[in-house]
Amino acid sequence: MSRPIPRRRKKTAVARLRPFWFLVLLLFAVATFGAYFLATWPALRPHAIVVEGNHVVTRDAILDAARIDVHTNAWLQNTRAMTQRIEAIPYVDVASVHRRPPSTFVIDVTERVPFARLVTADGVVIVDRTLRALQALEPSFGGLPAFVDKTLSEPHLGATVTEPELIALRDDEEALANARLAAISLEHDKFGDLVVTLHDGVRVLFGDESDLAKKIPLVEPILTQVGKSGRSISAIDLRAPKTPVVVYKK
Numbered sequence: 268m269s270r271p272i273p274r275r276r277k278k279t280a281v282a283r284l285r286p287f288w289f290l291v292l293l294l295f296a297v298a299t300f301g302a303y304f305l306a307t308w309p310a311l312r313p314h315a316i317v318v319e320g321n322h323v324v325t326r327d328a329i330l331d332a333a334r335i336d337v338h339t340n341a342w343l344q345n346t347r348a349m350t351q352r353i354e355a356i357p358y359v360d361v362a363s364v365h366r367r368p369p370s371t372f373v374i375d376v377t378e379r380v381p382f383a384r385l386v387t388a389d390g391v392v393i394v395d396r397t398l399r400a401l402q403a404l405e406p407s408f409g410g411l412p413a414f415v416d417k418t419l420s421e422p423h424l425g426a427t428v429t430e431p432e433l434i435a436l437r438d439d440e441e442a443l444a445n446a447r448l449a450a451i452s453l454e455h456d457k458f459g460d461l462v463v464t465l466h467d468g469v470r471v472l473f474g475d476e477s478d479l480a481k482k483i484p485l486v487e488p489i490l491t492q493v494g495k496s497g498r499s500i501s502a503i504d505l506r507a508p509k510t511p512v513v514v515y516k517k
Contacts, residue, residue: 313341315371323378324358332356333364333374341370349374357401357425383440384413385428386452389421398428398437412440415454435476439463446483460506474506482508489513 313335318326332352336344346364353362353376361377379395384404391404393411400422414436422428436453439461443450449466456462461473469490473482482505493500493513504512 312339313337313344313370313372317367317371317373318376319373320376321378324356324376328356329353329359329374329376333372335372341366341372355425357399360395381408381411383437384408384411385419385422385433386413386415386417387419387421388417392421392424394428396437398433400424400426400428412450413452414440415452436461439473439476439479442479442483446487448483448486469500470502472502472504472506478508485511 316330316333316335318329321329332355333349334352335341335349346366349364350362353359353364353374358378359376360379363375365373367373379397379399379401381393381401382396383394385392385394385398385400391413392400393402393404393408394400394414402424414433416430416433416436419428419430419433428434432455436455440450440453443463450463451466452464454462461476461479463471463473465471471486473479485505485508486503489503489511490500493515499516500513501516502514504514
């Protein structure tokens, strides 16, 4: 009997490459040297930094937050971390950091807009519409509406207030503004009822906010009607909207 012919084993990838080990090693060395050369090439270190979109936040403050290393290859630096640090600046809403070949950084920011004064037990801070604390009060912001809550501690700059009572005051102010009623301050009394002081000094006692949409349209007709009589209003009580009460100045 004849012996069976042994089956030829398929060569492994390592076996096929073994004759070319020197070439593989050479290519690896060239790739390693190339990577090192690019990583350390002075031409790829940051040579220019462009900052755009800032009006309140200074360029220096943005650069301090970005922490761009001018001695390190621009393409090896973490732009995501830079963006997060810049967006931690209280006045910055959105930031983007991107690179422009060969070695220029471009930082673009969108700033937050002052919306109201937040009056707390500790002091007054300026907040944007999201109720993020932007800065301490300055005289130039005196015309912004005030959200008053003396039970609240002053938030740290950059922090966002999440208390439902303050969010409700924010929404109430926008509803009044849409009705062309300029409020100078909004607060809840000890019973949780809404009290609004208009720019002309008239206090409006709205009571429960659940039916605020029905009460707001009553304010302007009352102001107009009483204004024609020549009398000055001190307060309008709309807690019972079917029977509003007008308090006149003495």
